[in-house]
Amino acid sequence: MKDAAMQIPTLDDMRSARDRIRPHVHVTPVLTSRMLDEMTGAQLFFKCENLQKAGAFKARGASNAVFGLSDAQAARGVATHSSGNHGTCLAYAAGRRGIPCTVVMPHTAPQAKKDAVRGYGGIVVECEPSTTSREAVFARVVEETGAEFVHPYNDPRVIAGQATCSAELIEQVEGLDAVVAPIGGGGMISGTCLTLSNLAPQVKIYAAEPEQADDAARSFRAGHIIADDAPDTIADGLKVPLKDLTWHFVKNHVTDILTASEDEIVEAMKLTWKRMKIVIEPSCAVPLAVILKNPTVFAGKRVGVIITGGNVDLDRLPWMEGVMP
Amino acid sequence: MKDAAMQIPTLDDMRSARDRIRPHVHVTPVLTSRMLDEMTGAQLFFKCENLQKAGAFKARGASNAVFGLSDAQAARGVATHSSGNHGTCLAYAAGRRGIPCTVVMPHTAPQAKKDAVRGYGGIVVECEPSTTSREAVFARVVEETGAEFVHPYNDPRVIAGQATCSAELIEQVEGLDAVVAPIGGGGMISGTCLTLSNLAPQVKIYAAEPEQADDAARSFRAGHIIADDAPDTIADGLKVPLKDLTWHFVKNHVTDILTASEDEIVEAMKLTWKRMKIVIEPSCAVPLAVILKNPTVFAGKRVGVIITGGNVDLDRLPWMEGVMP
Numbered sequence: 001m002k003d004a005a006m007q008i009p010t011l012d013d014m015r016s017a018r019d020r021i022r023p024h025v026h027v028t029p030v031l032t033s034r035m036l037d038e039m040t041g042a043q044l045f046f047k048c049e050n051l052q053k054a055g056a057f058k059a060r061g062a063s064n065a066v067f068g069l070s071d072a073q074a075a076r077g078v079a080t081h082s083s084g085n086h087g088t089c090l091a092y093a094a095g096r097r098g099i100p101c102t103v104v105m106p107h108t109a110p111q112a113k114k115d116a117v118r119g120y121g122g123i124v125v126e127c128e129p130s131t132t133s134r135e136a137v138f139a140r141v142v143e144e145t146g147a148e149f150v151h152p153y154n155d156p157r158v159i160a161g162q163a164t165c166s167a168e169l170i171e172q173v174e175g176l177d178a179v180v181a182p183i184g185g186g187g188m189i190s191g192t193c194l195t196l197s198n199l200a201p202q203v204k205i206y207a208a209e210p211e212q213a214d215d216a217a218r219s220f221r222a223g224h225i226i227a228d229d230a231p232d233t234i235a236d237g238l239k240v241p242l243k244d245l246t247w248h249f250v251k252n253h254v255t256d257i258l259t260a261s262e263d264e265i266v267e268a269m270k271l272t273w274k275r276m277k278i279v280i281e282p283s284c285a286v287p288l289a290v291i292l293k294n295p296t297v298f299a300g301k302r303v304g305v306i307i308t309g310g311n312v313d314l315d316r317l318p319w320m321e322g323v324m325p
Numbered sequence: 326m327k328d329a330a331m332q333i334p335t336l337d338d339m340r341s342a343r344d345r346i347r348p349h350v351h352v353t354p355v356l357t358s359r360m361l362d363e364m365t366g367a368q369l370f371f372k373c374e375n376l377q378k379a380g381a382f383k384a385r386g387a388s389n390a391v392f393g394l395s396d397a398q399a400a401r402g403v404a405t406h407s408s409g410n411h412g413t414c415l416a417y418a419a420g421r422r423g424i425p426c427t428v429v430m431p432h433t434a435p436q437a438k439k440d441a442v443r444g445y446g447g448i449v450v451e452c453e454p455s456t457t458s459r460e461a462v463f464a465r466v467v468e469e470t471g472a473e474f475v476h477p478y479n480d481p482r483v484i485a486g487q488a489t490c491s492a493e494l495i496e497q498v499e500g501l502d503a504v505v506a507p508i509g510g511g512g513m514i515s516g517t518c519l520t521l522s523n524l525a526p527q528v529k530i531y532a533a534e535p536e537q538a539d540d541a542a543r544s545f546r547a548g549h550i551i552a553d554d555a556p557d558t559i560a561d562g563l564k565v566p567l568k569d570l571t572w573h574f575v576k577n578h579v580t581d582i583l584t585a586s587e588d589e590i591v592e593a594m595k596l597t598w599k600r601m602k603i604v605i606e607p608s609c610a611v612p613l614a615v616i617l618k619n620p621t622v623f624a625g626k627r628v629g630v631i632i633t634g635g636n637v638d639l640d641r642l643p644w645m646e647g648v649m650p
Contacts, residue, residue: 035444050602051356055602112599119360270639273604273639274437274639276376276604277375277604277605277635278604279598279599279602279603280602310602314595314598314642314644317639319640
């Protein structure tokens, strides 16, 4: 990609995405909890993308990519590499359009995620749990199938799709002071930046990241992308590094990147299950963990919290014996 | 109660309840799942009272009772006996009004439910896990405090409150053919009957009950109330027997009462967590369990499913080792 500037999605791209994906995704509900408000001193508005089609916000970006393809492109199918939800969601979108979908994912990914891809008719090809192995195996798959590559996050179609989430949120909740979303590769954060910087520039955008996979936070401080090859965290959706497109949005529009420990993430996850009665992944608990950890940043504020997905292995919950190291 | 007929709540009582409780309860969302529709052959609309204030539909009836009290009555507080959620919800409503609330509950009730009552400022008094012990301990509490008794279900104020749930549901979903709700004492089912028999009499009403606590199903077949003293089921919200008011509604308006085994209930519970991404109690899984078990009854139909509550002990989930007998 020589001229990355040409690829940066715009507000019009978000609006087109919203029209394109409307038949394929839910307008997800926003939930609140008096108890969590009391605990944090903030007013929290949880945008429940765990209740999204295929169980994650990534249904938005994947649907936008799949339904934006020409018939000729679509006939060759789509392919991606993904630590989980993007693969599931691309398989979901491809299934809706009736085209093939191949997903490269680490053999260590939760069985539930592999089953989910297959459940939507996708093909799973396994790789080692590192970015380098994933990219090598993927290159072979694309060469063999001729499929259209839909990157999990560093793709303008995907970012424009994810951007529809915040567009809904600011229609559902008035007067937000801040939005907090998890950051892995930065697709959701980039979509959030795209929409809010244009439509609600007064809203501060915070990214939340596991301490044990804090490459985005270190990139943010350093002023350039720092990528780790295989970080280890319970928040398995957040292990991937920033790329040029997502770095563009992070660098220009994010107020801060805050981190939480593994224990803090698990505690926030369990608290959300208990108080909100929703099933969320460890990755989605990172925003609440950083809000609980940084009360002075958020107290007295109206804060949108993006709950990104709910695809967990119910037989391996982090508070079950033997699951956490 | 000499003239029970005088106590039967009316559609006007439901409408008054709806106005009275509006500031204190959520209009809960209705969720759908393509996967569960495919598995059942029906179109299912899940009315998510697990996302209700205090985690259960019982916030409706409790709020209606508490906010309908005169100031003089309210000053003496309220009291109840409850296997769990009604107690929590009465404490919630009393807390909103700033009046005392005493809850008698079995010492075997989940710790999470005792904590929840106390968390809302209620006082927990423990009894043995049988209907007879519960009623004896409770009589003493009322004598000592002079509190207003709000029965968990056999109370016209409570039934009118629960009836607001179906009033929302038929506004949220058009053309329902049937509604399925769990049955224990029959409060939710009675409220459902009250609303639907008046506003949508074409909608069939099914009650769902654990096989191991099937007193309502046996009552329904026998034509009179049969009460068991201490049935044993994982669906701990459904152990209590029908009483005269709820029997009135069940006998006159319920199409059938269907039952499910313990294993079927746990499987439906886990399936709901996995597919719907919501935390539900075993009691709420009984409707989905009977729908899965009786495909010929529900296939091709538009079916409302009342998800009654989400208050579970996350450290004692039924699929964890050693929890089920």
